[in-house]
Amino acid sequence: MEASLPNFAEISRFPSIRRDIAVSIDAEIPVQALINCINSIKNEILQEVFVFDVYTGKEVRNNRKSVALGLILQDFSRTLIDEDVEDLVKKVLAQLKEHFNADLRES
Numbered sequence: 187m188e189a190s191l192p193n194f195a196e197i198s199r200f201p202s203i204r205r206d207i208a209v210s211i212d213a214e215i216p217v218q219a220l221i222n223c224i225n226s227i228k229n230e231i232l233q234e235v236f237v238f239d240v241y242t243g244k245e246v247r248n249n250r251k252s253v254a255l256g257l258i259l260q261d262f263s264r265t266l267i268d269e270d271v272e273d274l275v276k277k278v279l280a281q282l283k284e285h286f287n288a289d290l291r292e293s
Contacts, residue, residue, distance in 0.1 A: 200262065209253055211287070212251075213249050213251045215286055219286070223286070224255070226281075227277055233259060235255060235256070
């Protein structure tokens, strides 16, 4: 019988960082398109992207929805500094603005 073995991946000794962002996009844009767009950014510290909330209601303009995304960031060779994290978040927001006309939602 043939069986596949699990792949080994080294665990980082350095802490991960989670950043949450919420963007307003057109209601017809699939949430998976946002995740794919963010994952297309070639950056070694971006480990995971996930959606934890989608909101449509009176606080969001007509034909828009708010999507809250969690970004897990981690480096395997060092502890991240604020500048690393902020640079990546700016790239993510710029990419979403360019491709989906996404606006950052302020709390």
